[in-house]
Amino acid sequence: MLVWKNRVKVLALDIKDGEEVLDMCAAPGGKSIAMLQCAYPGHFHCNEYDILRSRWLKQTVESFIPESLLNIITVSELDGRQIGELHPESYDKILVDAPCSNDRNWLFSSDVQQARLRLIQRKVLSAVQIQLLRSAIKALRPGGTLVYSTCTLSKAENSDVTTQILNSCSNILPVDIREMASAISHEFALASSAQQYELLLLSKYKLKG
Numbered sequence: 001m002l003v004w005k006n007r008v009k010v011l012a013l014d015i016k017d018g019e020e021v022l023d024m025c026a027a028p029g030g031k032s033i034a035m036l037q038c039a040y041p042g043h044f045h046c047n048e049y050d051i052l053r054s055r056w057l058k059q060t061v062e063s064f065i066p067e068s069l070l071n072i073i074t075v076s077e078l079d080g081r082q083i084g085e086l087h088p089e090s091y092d093k094i095l096v097d098a099p100c101s102n103d104r105n106w107l108f109s110s111d112v113q114q115a116r117l118r119l120i121q122r123k124v125l126s127a128v129q130i131q132l133l134r135s136a137i138k139a140l141r142p143g144g145t146l147v148y149s150t151c152t153l154s155k156a157e158n159s160d161v162t163t164q165i166l167n168s169c170s171n172i173l174p175v176d177i178r179e180m181a182s183a184i185s186h187e188f189a190l191a192s193s194a195q196q197y198e199l200l201l202l203s204k205y206k207l208k209g
C-alpha cells in the first residue's frame with residue numbers, strides 16, 4: 001500500500017495509455033509500480049543511478065509487474081542529470097522523485113554528528129535537485145508534464161528549488177493543482193503557504209508546446 005503522499009505524486013502525473021513515461025529516480029520502485037497501475041504506457045523508463053538500489057528496483061519490477069507488461073519497461077542506471085542530453089524531448093510524463101534529506105530519518109535520529117552532516121548535505125542536495133530538474137525539462141516533449149517531489153519539509157529542497165527553476169526556465173509553466181488537491185483534501189491538510197501549483201512536497205509543470 002502506498003501512503004497518501006506517494007499516491008498524490010503519482011496521481012498528479014495523470015498518465016494516459018500509450019504515453020512515454022520516465023521515472024527518473026525510481027528505486028526501490030514503489031511509485032513505478034503505482035504509475036503502471038494507473039495506465040498502460042507506450043513505454044515506461046525507470047532509472048536509478050545507485051547500482052545497489054538499481055538492483056532493488058529490478059527486483060521490484062520483476063516481482064510486481066506481470067510478464068505481459070515487461071516488454072514496455074526499460075530499467076537503466078543513468079545519472080538522471082544526463083538523461084536530458086541523452087533523450088531530449090522524449091517523454092510525455094516525467095516524475096522526478098528527487099534524492100532529498102528525508103525528514104523521517106531526522107525524526108528517528110538523535111545523533112548530533114549525523115544532524116550536522118545532514119545540514120551540509122541539504123546544500124549539496126538542492127544543487128543536485130536543480131540539475132535533475134533541468135535535465136528532466138530537456139527530456140520532456142513539448143506539452144509534456146513533469147512532477148517534482150521530495151520526502152522532506154525543507155524549504156531549501158522544495159520551494160527554493162522550484163522557484164529557481166521557474167525563474168530560470170522560460171519554457172515551463174506551473175500547473176494549477178488546486179482542484180486535484182481539493183479532491184483529496186479529506187485525507188490531509190494542505191499547507192496554507194503553498195502556491196497553486198504545489199502541495200508541500202510536490203510541484204507540477206507543463207512544457208510549453
Ligand SMILES: C[S@@+](CC[C@H](N)C(=O)[O-])C[C@H]1O[C@@H](n2cnc3c(N)ncnc32)[C@H](O)[C@@H]1O
Nearest residue numbers: 025026027028029030031049050079080097099
Ligand atoms: C526518494 S528516492 C526515490 C524513491 C522512488 N521514487 C520510489 O517510489 O520507490 C530518490 C532516489 O534517487 C536516486 N538518485 C540519487 N541521485 C540520482 C541521480 N543523479 N540520478 C538518478 N537517481 C538518483 C537515489 O539513489 C534514490 O534511490
